Amino acid sequence: MAESTKKQKLVVRGFALSLDGFSSASGQSLESPFGNGGLVIMEWAFQTRTMKTMFGQEGGSTGIDDSFLAKGFDNIGANILGRNMFGPVRGPWPDEEWKGWWGPNPPYHSPVFVVTHHARAPLPMEGGTTFHFVTDGIESALQQAFAAAEGKDVRLGGGATLVRQYLKAGLIDELHLVMTNKLLGSGERLFDGTDNLARDYDCVETVGSETVTHVRLAKRKRS
């Protein structure tokens, strides 16, 4: 693919939104990483073979949704996450106990840079994932992630607050959004104060599946 010869990109992939524009519901907790009732916006993903395989299960759909989900991991050399995406703990880390939502072998298999206000030692996990905690801002996290990705792209996983910060700063090259028909009522918005969006991004692909609409946005090339 011609795209792989380009410079390293910062990409968002498989980022699901409710019909009313939220990427998670209010009330995130240990039991509810997507907030109260928020997990419904990921239902499309749980049906897919790619997701089922990640959870060690058989079967799953192999159509449009699965294809987009699988492609989301293509050519990714490092990841960036917001602190709330890493866990429900707020404020300074009380201890080293919390190691992410994903168990001993997280699905990243590459360096993950967690943007946080609170320093913590790097946390190596099974399967090639190491969590690094970055306390000096989003540009530093991106710089470190690009370096760690060794020429590959960097995937920005969320949450909405962090994606929004990178969006406003014009640092995201491509977003794959998953527009669901679920209603959350309240929660975290991806699009809020992102006035630059219409000016800086083009919709380059729209594909409907049976359950959701996949939309790809790409940063507009300056001539």
Next chain:
Amino acid sequence: MAESTKKQKLVVRGFALSLDGFSSASGQSLESPFGNGGLVIMEWAFQTRTMKTMFGQEGGSTGIDDSFLAKGFDNIGANILGRNMFGPVRGPWPDEEWKGWWGPNPPYHSPVFVVTHHARAPLPMEGGTTFHFVTDGIESALQQAFAAAEGKDVRLGGGATLVRQYLKAGLIDELHLVMTNKLLGSGERLFDGTDNLARDYDCVETVGSETVTHVRLAKRKRS
């Protein structure tokens, strides 16, 4: 259809949203009823035979988009509009000159109740449309519209501010939304402070066309 035997309904039909959640862009004016660049979210409609016929043109698509648009006029006996949807004039009416965006023969062909803070005499137009100006609130407008509709449904045309008020009050029975892949960056949001949405409405239909996704929401029946 069984639905026509039910009580009168307040419905929203063909209400388009940008990918980032806006139903019009900032900067509404005489030249730009949808704000600066906002008309792009209606592109899907301008392609259709129904819309072209309304503008006295030949041809147009006859697929999913056209079908939804045409059905939007089914069984409608009266309409409700917000004041900004009726025109760009703000504050008290300076004179009787402004008669809506739609020329001498507006596409309503039935009574239209314009919710406004500023009284004005009823304005009869060609083709059966009469604009009535309601100054005592959304419930009064609905009551008057139901009475005028003579058993048929009432269509709430917009803008977003007015639809949102009716949504929050739980007065809308059904919404047909048109989710586009256009970016506006800023403007008027339909979903803002509509926390009751997840509790009060179900998504009852989702149909993708080549250009947009049609979503129908219906008020949940209380058991």
